[in-house]
Amino acid sequence: MKLHTNREKYLTDATTTDQILKQYLKRHNIDTIDLWNIKYNETTGRGIYATEDIPLNTTIFVDYPLILGTRYSSNCKPLCTVCFKEDVQLIQCAKKCGLPLCSNECANTTVHTNDCNVVREWLEKSSHESFAVWSLNLLRALTAIRGMELSPTDVEVLSLLQGNQSAQQGAEIKLLKLLELKIPKEDEEFLLSTCQILDTNAFESIYESNTKVSLRGLYPVSALLNHNCSPNTTHLFDKEGRMIVKNTRFIRAGEEITITYTNLLWGTVTRRHNLYMTKQFWCHCNRCMDLKEFGYPLSALYCTDINKCDGLMLPKVISNDISVPWVCTSCGKKSSSKQIGIFQSTLSAVVNPYYSDTVENLIEFLQNRIDLSIPNCNQLIVDLKLRVVGILGHRSGYLFNELSDHLLEYKEKLCREIINIVEVLQLGENKMKGFLLQELYLTLMEKSQRRNEKNTKEVTYVKVAAIKILRGDCRLMIKD
Ligand SMILES: [Zn+2]
Ligand SMILES: [Zn+2]
Ligand SMILES: [Zn+2]
Ligand SMILES: [Zn+2]
Secondary structure, three states: OOOOOOOOHHHHHHHEEEEEEHHHHHOOOOOOOOEEEEEEEEEEEEEEEEEEEOOOOOOEEEEEOOEEOOOOOOOOOOEOOOOOOOOOOOOOOOOOOOOOEEEEHHHOHHHHHHHHHHHHHHHHOOOOOOOOOOOOOOOHHHHHHHHHHOOOHHHHHHHOOOOOOOOOOEEEEEEHHHHHOOOOOHHHHHHHHHHHHHHOEEEEEEOOOOEEEEEEEEEOOHHOOOEOOOOOOOEEEEOOOEEEEOOOEEEEOOOEEOOOOOOOOHHHHHHHHHHHHEEEEEEEEHHHHHHOOHHHOOOEEEEEOOOOOOOOEOOOOOOOOOOEEEOOOOOOOOOOHHHHHHHHHHHHHHHHOOOOOOHHHHHHHHHHHHHHHHOOOOOHHHHHHHHHHHOEEEEOEHHHHHOOOOHHHHHHHHHHHHHHHHHOOOOOHHHHHHHHHHHHHHHHHHHHHOOOOOOOOHHHHHHHHHHHHHOOOOOOOOOO
16 A cells, blocks of 8 residues: 555645545535635645634534554553453454454454454464464554555545654554564555654544543544644544544634644643654744743743742743743843753652652642742642642542542642633633533532532532533533
């Protein structure tokens, strides 16, 4: 198999890209194609633009995965390659192709027959003809293998997408070779292109199986959304693994529709550097160009003149040059980027162990010790707080009915605090805010139950706000 011969032309041809993608969505019975079109400009390449004014919280489009499979990461959990069930006994098919399956029922599906045919062709050319047990390496390479199964029309869709050649050079191929599979040269070339396209464009997808499983999906329309650090959309996944892209604020006709490629609760310095390292561009969005990050400086550190000044330090100017000095916003003291780098590594070394520490120690650290060296607004602290929000109410031993009144109050406080950050950063009605509202609602419900109180107006408001944002998402836990 080969990518489409017109690939080079497609990468700059907005009209053809628009047509092919809209036909692709129609083939999957998706009709959300009216609110947007694809345009091209020299600086950002192809992008998606609103064709009319779009009110807040509209589904702008639903995207269907061209390829959906497992995550490549080395801690990829064992799961069935057909129904994606985790925590089940895994078996092989009768032909012993090495792909894990949960049952004969899954083995007899077209999905498996297609996977099986690709792998067995490579297996038959090798010295061994079958696998004794199912293989984790094969599972980790599954998403790339599925590229081999695309129909010619779907290969044309794949060919529309950019593939970054400086990204990893087909790590999945190395895994397959470790298994001593004999992959013909032409297949290997196609696999490499697929891997590069996946690395550049794939999303983490959440799929509802017996648990909510984290997968890797190639969503061809969403792949064309350009990045912004306060994007105007958020995306959710429905039970079929389709991606729903909704706007987090009002969008004017002609405005570009954007998404984020990075962590929105990282500070500007980290975000820009991360985007440069992973996506090879320096972001110049409004948030990146505002030193104080719309009033919530997640990068900020305490003034290095710690005995005399309690001001915050930030880079002197926005720059692509990482050697720019930092300056105290209160006393004007300067520090070299080298000093700041050392300071940041020290702080990370203080904070990182808490990710694997007990919940008690983590909370104790957040409540009593942070003001010693790290400002409350720093991304390291915000991230730990987000982690606590995720644990309290959900981890065994910390379920809602097991929480002390004190921890329940603390969870409420953290939810409100981070919702406020999301608002200050102008992230709009995004998924993170939806989840925080959901957590706040669950906390307030537990509180009122304990006190035997009726729900207040606020509780109802929080519930409605959470559902409004998360409607359609397979992780929405609140019933209407
Ligand atoms: Zn299964
Ligand atoms: Zn098989
Ligand atoms: Zn930016
Ligand atoms: Zn100072």
